Amino acid sequence: MRQRVAITGLGIVSAIGNCVNEFADSLFAPKAGIHPITLFNTKGFPVKSAAEIRNFGPFTYPDRKVAYAARAITEAIAQSFGENGVPREKVTVLSLGLKHNFVSFPEMVSANFITIGPDECAQQISKAAGIQASPWIYTAACTASTVAIGTAARAVADGEIDVAIAGGTSSCVSPEWLLTYALMGALNTDANCAAETACRPFDRNRTGMILGEGAGFLILERESSARARNAPVLARICGFGSSLDAYHVSDPCPDGAGALSAMNAALKDARINPEDLSAINAHATGTLKNDSAEAAAIRRLLDGVSHETPVFATKPFTGHLLAASGAVETIAVVSCLTQQKLHPTLNLVDVASDCKLNHVLKNRHLPLRYILKNSFGFGGQNACMVLEKGDSLDE
Known part of the structure; x- marks a missing residue:
């Protein structure tokens, strides 16, 4: 095992x-x-x-x-x-x-x-x-x-x-x-x-x-x-998945099919269902095509989920760090799991019609166990991880 x-x-x-x-x-x-x-x-x-x-x-x-x-x-x-x-x-x-x-x-x-x-x-x-x-x-x-x-x-x-x-x-x-x-x-x-x-x-x-x-x-x-060795267990990585759009050198597939594939692969690796997610940390670059495609993929992932899963983004704080963005945003996710609250997506004032989700607009306190971290890149490269809070299970 x-x-x-x-x-x-x-x-x-x-x-x-x-x-x-x-x-x-x-x-x-x-x-x-x-x-x-x-x-x-x-x-x-x-x-x-x-x-x-x-x-x-x-x-x-x-x-x-x-x-x-x-x-x-x-x-x-x-x-x-x-x-x-x-x-x-x-x-x-x-x-x-x-x-x-x-x-x-x-x-x-x-x-x-x-x-x-x-x-x-x-x-x-x-x-x-x-x-x-x-x-x-x-x-x-x-x-x-x-x-x-x-x-x-x-x-x-x-x-x-x-x-x-x-x-x-x-x-x-x-x-x-x-x-x-x-x-x-x-x-x-x-x-x-x-x-x-x-x-x-x-x-x-x-x-x-x-x-x-x-x-x-x-x-x-x-x-x-x-x-x-009595080391701190800050969080756990319990699932990882990746995929490739094979669509365009820079643009994502508009329906988010590749992104959805990576998210599903990460959930399968973690042995959980979309219903189990407490939140999603979006890649969310602020570009027209990326945000639209990611929102479409997230809606497809959450289709049939009985509750509105919160979605939040870190790049308005840090900018886009390109190759390092996933690591920095993973640390943001660990911070959220540790403090049991989600940070807001800054500057989101008027949600675009093609980006409708349960966006986090201010700090939101709620029980957090699993958070899905999304990363998507040029060439249609997609990678997602499921993180679990460090003290979620009885030891």
Whole structure:
């Protein structure tokens, strides 16, 4: 029988907090992290807002995402294993969700925004965090870190590995990345839109996503092992599923068929039904096509469910972290399970006719056991996880 997988440590660097406690406090304040861009001069530039990391300190690595990952991993290890750190022989896998570079030639890259490829990034993260483990690298677009966490959780559950550090990191608030997504029509480029309200998932007036940066990492191990060493069981990962639309290079399948397939696969893996879900954390980018397709998929998933399952989104707080978005939003889900309340979907004022769901518009206190986490990406890549609150079953 597959063993249950416990999350025993969390670490985060985000626009709303550079540690888990700050992050959770901002979610429930609620306090968004999207502001006018300060990393470079945006005069004449089509994008004015992003979710930048503030008050981080000096960077010792040329690529910011390495520093973000090292900080987040260090926090997660400290929570799970204490100040002495994790025994090296215990951690056998560092599972990473990373982004491929669009820019291929060094002369095209701004001096202040150096980026490195996934392989070199994994090596530098391992060195910076002091982790000697096998790197599992996933570059599955915006599902990358969800895939990294889900596949690592399966390996832990099946007894293939003892402890995994899993998550993702991103530093795409740069002229090159922002311009790339703006030219694709995916970003909010409305110069008259206030930064704090620029990300509006499911709203009738949504005009595109806002990029963010940061990192999120989790410590995963079998629950029996965690209990044996009195480690905190913050939550459990009990289901993972993925799929591929095979529809379009960037657009989702309009009826949400691929997204629905991944959600159903995650529920099947968790051995639960849609009726059992306490809530759904939506991918919810704030783009017209993505939000519409995801809402359609969620409605199909919940068809026949006797209660209105709440749906909430995290990106209005953090921006879209691309490869790292799933990990950061998974930590948001764990925060909700821990505090037994859902954070709101900020800036949702006028729900679009094609996005009708039971949206969470303010902090909502309710019993939470299972939350479904959605991640969907370019190329029709879909990945979903079911998380369970840490103390939901009698031990």
